[in-house]
Structure formats: C-alpha cells, structure tokens
Amino acid sequence: xxxxxxxxxxxVFHAAVLFLVAAGLQLVFGVQKIINLACGSFYALGAYFGxxxxxxxxxxxxxxxxMLPILLLSGLxxxxxxxxxxxxxxxxxxxxxSLHLLLTFALVLMFEDVIRFVWGPNPRSVDxxxxxxxxxxxxxxxxxxxxxxxxxxxxxVAAALGTFLQRTNYGRLLRATxxxxxxxxxxxxxxxxxxxxxFTAGVVLGTTGGALIVPTAAASLDMAIExxxxxxxxxxxxxxxxxxxxxIGALIVGxxxxxxxxxxxxxxxxxxxxxxxxxxxLRPFGLFGRRPx
Amino acid sequence: MRQSKSIVIVAVGAGALAIFPLVLPPxxxxxxxxxxxxxxxxxxxxLLFGYGGLLSFGHAMFIGFGAYGAAIMTGILGVKQxxxxxxxxxxxxxxxSLPIGLLCVRYVGIFFGMLTLAFGMLxxxxxxxFYHLTGGDSGMRIVRTKILGLDLSGYNKxxxxxxxxxxxxxxxxxxxxxxxxxxxxxxxxxHLQAIRDNMRxxxxxxxxxxxxxxxxxxxxxxxxxxxxxxxxxxxxxxDPELVYWPQSxxxxxxxxxxxxxxxxxxxxxxxxxxxxxxxxxSLTQYWRFVLGAILAVLVxxxxxxxxxxxxxxxxxxxxxLAVR
Numbered sequence: 257x258x259x260x261x262x263x264x265x266x267x268v269f270h271a272a273v274l275f276l277v278a279a280g281l282q283l284v285f286g287v288q289k290i291i292n293l294a295c296g297s298f299y300a301l302g303a304y305f306g307x308x309x310x311x312x313x314x315x316x317x318x319x320x321x322x323m324l325p326i327l328l329l330s331g332l333x334x335x336x337x338x339x340x341x342x343x344x345x346x347x348x349x350x351x352x353x354s355l356h357l358l359l360t361f362a363l364v365l366m367f368e369d370v371i372r373f374v375w376g377p378n379p380r381s382v383d384x385x386x387x388x389x390x391x392x393x394x395x396x397x398x399x400x401x402x403x404x405x406x407x408x409x410x411x412x413v414a415a416a417l418g419t420f421l422q423r424t425n426y427g428r429l430l431r432a433t434x435x436x437x438x439x440x441x442x443x444x445x446x447x448x449x450x451x452x453x454x455f456t457a458g459v460v461l462g463t464t465g466g467a468l469i470v471p472t473a474a475a476s477l478d479m480a481i482e483x484x485x486x487x488x489x490x491x492x493x494x495x496x497x498x499x500x501x502x503x504i505g506a507l508i509v510g511x512x513x514x515x516x517x518x519x520x521x522x523x524x525x526x527x528x529x530x531x532x533x534x535x536x537x538l539r540p541f542g543l544f545g546r547r548p549x
Numbered sequence: 550m551r552q553s554k555s556i557v558i559v560a561v562g563a564g565a566l567a568i569f570p571l572v573l574p575p576x577x578x579x580x581x582x583x584x585x586x587x588x589x590x591x592x593x594x595x596l597l598f599g600y601g602g603l604l605s606f607g608h609a610m611f612i613g614f615g616a617y618g619a620a621i622m623t624g625i626l627g628v629k630q631x632x633x634x635x636x637x638x639x640x641x642x643x644x645x646s647l648p649i650g651l652l653c654v655r656y657v658g659i660f661f662g663m664l665t666l667a668f669g670m671l672x673x674x675x676x677x678x679f680y681h682l683t684g685g686d687s688g689m690r691i692v693r694t695k696i697l698g699l700d701l702s703g704y705n706k707x708x709x710x711x712x713x714x715x716x717x718x719x720x721x722x723x724x725x726x727x728x729x730x731x732x733x734x735x736x737x738x739x740h741l742q743a744i745r746d747n748m749r750x751x752x753x754x755x756x757x758x759x760x761x762x763x764x765x766x767x768x769x770x771x772x773x774x775x776x777x778x779x780x781x782x783x784x785x786x787x788d789p790e791l792v793y794w795p796q797s798x799x800x801x802x803x804x805x806x807x808x809x810x811x812x813x814x815x816x817x818x819x820x821x822x823x824x825x826x827x828x829x830x831s832l833t834q835y836w837r838f839v840l841g842a843i844l845a846v847l848v849x850x851x852x853x854x855x856x857x858x859x860x861x862x863x864x865x866x867x868x869x870l871a872v873r
Contacts, residue, residue, distance in 0.1 A: 291659045347849045353658035354604035358805060359848045361606075361798055365841030373835055481794055485670050488663045496659075522678040529667050533652060536664075540655070 258395045263514045269403045269472075271510025272410035273465045277483065278490040278502040279417060280461030286497040287434045287454045290345060291353070293360035295462050296484035297367035298334070302466025303475035304375045306330050310382050310470065320388040323471065324405055331464030338456030345455070364484075368477055381474035406468050413461070414503055421499065430454065434497075485525070486513075489532045495545020504543060555730075558813060563723060570715050578711035579783075584823040585718035586612075586779035587803060591815035592729040593772025594800050599809035600733055601765045602745035603654075606662045607669025608800045611770045613676065613792035614642040615777020620689035620787035631694045635778055642774030643767045650766035654759055657748075669797055676789045688788040691781050710783060718779055725775060726816075732768065733812065741765055802840065805847055808854025817855050 281295045309330035310323065318326070341363065348355045389401035421427040433440040433450055441447045466475075490509050494501025509528055516524045535542060570578035590612055597603045618638030622628045628637070653664050676683045683689060693702065693709075696717055701709055732738055740761045743751040752758055781787045790796075799822070807818020829836035847854060 291663075344845065344849075354598070354602075354662065355848055355852065357604060357606065357659065357662050358801065359845060361801065362841045362844035362848065365798070365837045365844065369835045369838035369841070373838075485667060488667065492660075492663070522674075525671055525674045529671055532667065536652070536655075536660075 258397050259518070261394050262397050262399075263518050264511070265399050265403060266517075267511035267514030268407055268507070269510075270513055271506040272407045273469050274486060274490055274510055275410050275503055275506035276413060276461050276465035276468070278487045278494070278506055279413070279499060280458035280465075281487055281491055282494075282497055282499055282502045283417075283461070284455055284458040285491075287430060288345075288349065288451055290349070290356045291360070291496075292458065293357060293484055294341075294363035294367060295458070295487060296480040296482070297364050297371075298459050298462030299466035299483050299487075300371060300475065300477070300480040301337075301367060302331050302334060302463030303470050303479065304371055304380065304466075305334055305463070306467030306470040307380050307382055307475060308375075309467075323388055324402070324409075327467040327470060328409070328464060331467040332460055334463035335456050335460040338459040339452045341459070342452045342455035346451075349451075364480060368480065371477060375475075377477065379474040379476035382470055386471040402471055409468070414499075417499060486528065489528050492532050492542055493535050495542025498542070498544040501542055501544035555812070559723075559726070562813075562816075563719065566719055567716070570711050575707050575711035578715050579707060580823060580827055581715065582710055582718060582783045583780055584819050585722050586776045586783070587800065587819040587823070588722050588776070588816045589725045589779065590773045590776030591800060591804055591819055592725055593769035593776075595804055595809055595812075595815045596729065596733065596741070596765050596772070597769045598801075598804060599811075599814070600738060600745065601741045601762060603657060603762065603765075604662045604801070605665040605769070606794070606797050606801065607665035607667070607672075608769075608773055609792050609794065609796035610665075610669040610672045611642060611646065611773025612777035612780060612796060613672055613787075613789075614638065614645060614770065615774035615779075616691070616781030616787035616791050617676070617683070617689060618642065618774060619778045619781050620691045623692040623694055624690050627692075629694050630698065631696045631782075634694060635775060638774045638778055639771040643771045646767050646770030647763075650763045650770070654762040654766055666794065666797065669792065669794060673789060673792045673794070676792055683789075686789060688786045691785050691787055693782075693785070706785075714782070721775070721779065722816075725772060729772070730812065737761065737764065802844055804854075805844065805852075806854055808856030808858075810853060811856035811860070814854055814856035817859075821855060 277295055277299050280298070281292060284290055284292050284295075306327050309326055313322065313326050344363075345356075345359065348359055386402060387400050389405065391398040391400050392404070393399075419427075421431060429440065429445050430450065432443075433445055433447055437447060466479075486509055490502060490505035492505075493508055494503070494505030508531060512527050512531060513524055516527045539545075566581070569581065590608065593611070594605060594608050597605050615638050618641055619634050622634045622637055628634050649668055653661055653668070656664060677685055679685075695701070696713065699713075701713060704712065733741075740751065740756045743754070743756060744758050744761060748758060777791065780791060803818035803822045804815040805818070806822055807816065807820075808814030826836065826840070829839055833839070851858070
C-alpha cells in the first residue's frame with residue numbers, strides 16, 4: 257500500500273512539472289501554430305538559473321523557507337528572454353512546419369552552449385534545502401512537503417490558466433486569434449503584441465517548471481532534449497493545443513514514468529512511447545485534440 | 550540539358566575528391582570518411598525531406614542500424630566480407646524500418662518529425678540501457694573485414710582509412726548517388742514530389758500516398774544504414790553516440806546548409822559541415838552556438854542553402870558572359 261502511495265505521489269509530482277512545460281508548449285502552439293523544440297531548453301535554463309538564485313539568496317542570508325518563492329521568482333525573471341526570441345521567430349510564422357522545427361532546433365543548439373558557457377559542462381545541483389519544509393510520513397515512508405507544494409502550485413497555475421483563457425476578455429481575444437488570426441487582426445487585435453505576450457508566457461511556464469525541480473534533481477545539459485521528448489509525449493497523448501489534454505497527458509506520462517522507475521527502470525521511455533503510439537493509432541489527434549480542418 | 554549539367558558536376562566533384570588524399574595530409578583524408586558516411590545517409594534523408602517533404606528528426610536511428618548491424622555481422626557472426634555485411638545491413642534495416650514506417654508515414658510535418666525523434670530516442674535508450682545485449686555506453690566492436698575480397702590487415706588504421714578505404718567510400722558514394730538519382734527521377738520519385746506539393750491533387754490522380762511514402766521511408770532507412778556502416782567502420786565501434794539525437798540534428802543541419810531542394814545540396818552540406826565543424830572545434834568549445842546561429846540565419850534568410858547560392862552565382866556569371 258505504502259509503495260503504491262509512494263509511486264502515486266512521485267508520479268503526480270513529475271506530472272505537475274511536466275504539465276507546466278507542456279502547458280507552455282500548448283499555449284504557444286495553440287496561438288502561434290509553432291511547435292517549440294526549445295521548450296526543453298527553457299526548462300533547463302530555468303533549472304540552472306534556479307540553482308544560481310538559491311545560492312545567491314543563501315549568500316544574502318535569506319532564510320531557507322523562502323526557497324519556493326525564490327524559485328518561482330527566478331522562473332518569472334527569465335521571461336525577459338521571451339520577446340527577443342519571439343522576434344526571431346517572426347519571419348517563419350505561417351510557413352512550412354519543418355522550418356519551425358529547424359529554427360527552434362537552432363535555438364536548442366545555441367541554448368545548450370549558453371548554458372555550457374555560463375554554468376560549465378558538469379551537472380549542477382543544490383545539496384540542501386529539499387527538506388526545509390519538513391516531511392509528511394505515510395506509515396513507513398516519508399514525502400517531503402516540498403513535493404506537495406509544487407503539486408499545489410501546478411494545480412493553481414492550471415486553474416489560473418483555465419480561468420484566464422475562458423473568463424477574461426484577453427483570454428477570449430487569445431482564443432479568437434488562435435481560431436482565425438486574420439479575422440482577429442481585422443477586428444483590431446494587436447496580434448504582434450499578443451504573440452510576444454503568449455510566447456513569453458510559454459517561456460515562463462517552461463523556466464518555472466525547470467526551476468521547481470531543482471531541489472529534487474540535478475541540472476544537466478542533457479535534460480533539455482530528454483524533457484522535450486516527454487513533453488511531446490504529453491502533448492500527443494492529450495491532443496495538440498488542448499490545455500485539458502496537457503493536464504491529462506502529464507498525469508498519464510508522469511504516472512507511467514513513476515511506475516516503470518519503481519519496477520523496471522529500463523522501460524521508462526519505452527512505456528511512455530508505447531502509450532503514445534497506441535493513442536496515435538486509436539485517436540490520431542490525441543485524447544482532447546481536434547481534427548485539423 | 551539538366552542531366553548533362555549534373556554529369557559535369559559529378560565528374561568534377563568525384564575528380565576533386567579522388568585527388569584529395571594525394572595532395573592533402575592523411576588527417577584530412579581520414580576526416581573525409583565521415584563525410585562519405587553522412588553523404589550516403591543524407592541521400593536517403595533527402596529522399597524523405599527534399600523530395601517527400603517529410604522532415605525526419607530521428608535519422609540517427611538508421612545510422613545506428615548500420616553501425617550495430619555491422620558490429621553484429623562482423624563481431625558475433627564472424628562475416629569476413631565487407632560487401633556481404635553491407636548488403637545484409639541494408640536489407641535488415643529496410644525490414645526493421647517497415648513497421649516503424651507504417652506508423653510514421655501516417656503523419657506529416659510536426660508529427661512526423663517528433664515521432665521519428667521519439668523512435669530514435671527509443672532506440673538510443675534501448676542501446677544504452679540493455680547493457681548485456683549492446684554493450685551500453687561502451688558500444689560493440691566492429692571487426693575489420695576483407696574489402697572486395699582483399700585482405701587489408703597489413704595496413705595500419707590511418708593508412709587503411711586514408712588509402713584504400715577512402716577510395717572504397719568514394720566508389721560507394723558514387724554508386725549510392727547513382728541509385729538515388731535513378732530513384733528520384735523515376736515515376737516513383739515524381740509521385741513522391743507530387744504528394745509533397747499537393748497531397749489532395751496527387752490522391753485524385755491515383756497516387757497511393759501512404760504506399761509511396763512508406764517506400765520512401767524504407768529506402769531512406771537502407772541508405773541510412775549504409776552510411777552508418779561506413780561511420781562505424783571508421784571508429785571500429787558501434788557507439789550509442791552515433792544514435793543519439795545530435796546526430797540526427799547534424800544530418801538535418803547538413804541538408805539545410807547545402808540546400809535540400811537540390812539533389813547535390815546535402816552532399817555539399819556534408820562536405821562544408823565536416824570541414825567547418827573540424828575548424829570550429831579546434832577554435833572554440835562553443836561550436837554548437839556558432840552552428841546554431843548559422844542554422845537560424847539559413848532558415849530565416851536563406852532556405853535554399855549553399856546549392857541555391859551556387860546556382861544563383863552560376864546563372865549571373867552565365868548572363869554576364871552571354872551579354873558580352
């Protein structure tokens with residue numbers, strides 16, 4: 257029983273982080289119709305920057321329990337790279353999808369070296385702080401409270417995004433633009449500005465997701481592309497462009513990952529992609545996706 | 550006209566490559582072996598991308614089929630003739646890629662790219678994690694074999710690579726290039742291009758879209774494996790590094806650099822990339838950044854690549870001459 261709970265909580269924690277990054281991917285794809293291979297690079301950047309922020313905060317003598325706010329803030333701060341990158345993507349809007357993949361792949365290459373340049377080639381991690389919020393024990397095993405805080409944060413982001421997209425005026429404009437860019441533009445929506453905003457939001461979701469895993473795992477150069485693979489699995493299972501899909505997809509991928517790590521770690525990617533392949537065979541546009549018109 | 554121009558290009562290119570090891574130090578000749586390997590793999594890659602409009606982000610998997618296939622054939626089964634090894638891995642790779650292709654060619658664009666990337670990662674993680682089968686991160690040894698029935702064990706490695714094996718690879722590239730030239734100019738090749746340009750219309754005209762794409766995928770896998778065998782032979786090892794995603798990215802890069810809309814573009818791209826990477830790596834450890842920046846500029850400003858640039862220059866030169 258307790259082993260089951262352990263896997264469940266581990267899986268949901270992983271799903272929470274996956275959801276943040278995948279939500280960024282979905283938002284950018286939904287509105288800008290660009291699939292962003294570099295979302296994993298934002299995630300990696302967030303993780304490295306989170307480590308630096310924590311070290312900096314420790315130097316300033318900020319108490320340990322401020323860890324979560326500091327990490328969230330460091331994810332937000334990295335949003336400043338959003339607008340210039342969006343500017344770079346502008347020439348390829350509406351052009352062939354392979355150009356999107358190529359250009360964002362170029363970004364992946366560049367980010368990898370930026371991280372190598374700033375933080376060096378070796379994996380980095382924070383050595384303390386994971387247990388700063390204490391643990392909750394379930395019989396014979398204990399879960400750090402931090403995991404629950406991250407899960408709560410992801411649920412809050414999901415709720416906030418949902419409310420924003422469904423209930424606010426800007427959210428409606430966003431959905432209208434996603435539906436028909438030309439018409440939205442004709443009706444006076446400043447689409448350029450909106451694209452910059454949406455892309456920045458996507459970046460922030462990615463960097464925040466990366467920053468939040470820092471206390472639990474090391475940051476390494478490989479994490480960018482490994483995460484893209486998982487985030488893409490989430491998006492395909494859930495359906496491209498669907499927020500609800502991202503949520504369900506993240507839960508599926510996160511839980512499968514946790515189960516296979518606990519039972520047979522070699523099969524983690526294999527199990528995830530077995531699901532992806534079966535979803536593609538049974539529902540080619542994902543669980544919540546729409547058939548492109 | 551077009552054909553005769555191409556023959557001139559091939560003759561000049563092959564001639565230059567044949568003189569290459571005679572005038573330059575062996576270092577550069579050995580450097581060219583990966584160029585041959587990548588060029589052969591790129592012929593297949595570009596059948597999918599340039600002619601079929603399908604961008605594969607997992608082509609390193611096919612390279613892996615070739616390298617690991619060669620390791621199994623030479624190391625475990627003890628096959629002594631390189632030609633038999635090549636034939637077997639090409640056929641084997643085509644068979645294995647059939648089920649993968651069946652799934653992948655149902656999609657285009659993003660989905661095709663990401664699915665092929667996923668399969669590539671899957672294969673890489675299989676190689677990496679199933680240590681007892683594949684040797685994990687230390688790879689599998691590829692034993693040196695007879696080439697064209699000749700026993701070459703008298704040569705040391707550099708002599709072999711810069712000498713006989715260099716010319717062997719050049720010949721291999723010429724043969725592979727000729728086969729691919731025939732494929733893209735056959736009715737099948739035209740079907741593939743028709744599907745790329747207008748799928749709906751091609752379907753109305755009776756083209757079997759999935760079947761044609763699947764065939765292209767399988768042929769592409771065969772060329773990829775052939776290139777992979779050459780790459781593996783050079784290091785004497787089937788290494789999971791060969792199958793990791795940066796390899797796939799590198800192939801994409803070469804094709805875009807040279808120009809994927811030209812038959813010879815990817816080969817030019819592979820040539821320039823090989824020299825560029827060699828120079829950059831000796832200059833700075835941040836060569837990926839430079840390559841990424843070049844790729845970004847190419848995609849935004851210059852999607853035709855070097856081949857389009859060359860064509861442009863040639864046309865201008867021709868016009869200037871004609872005016873006089």
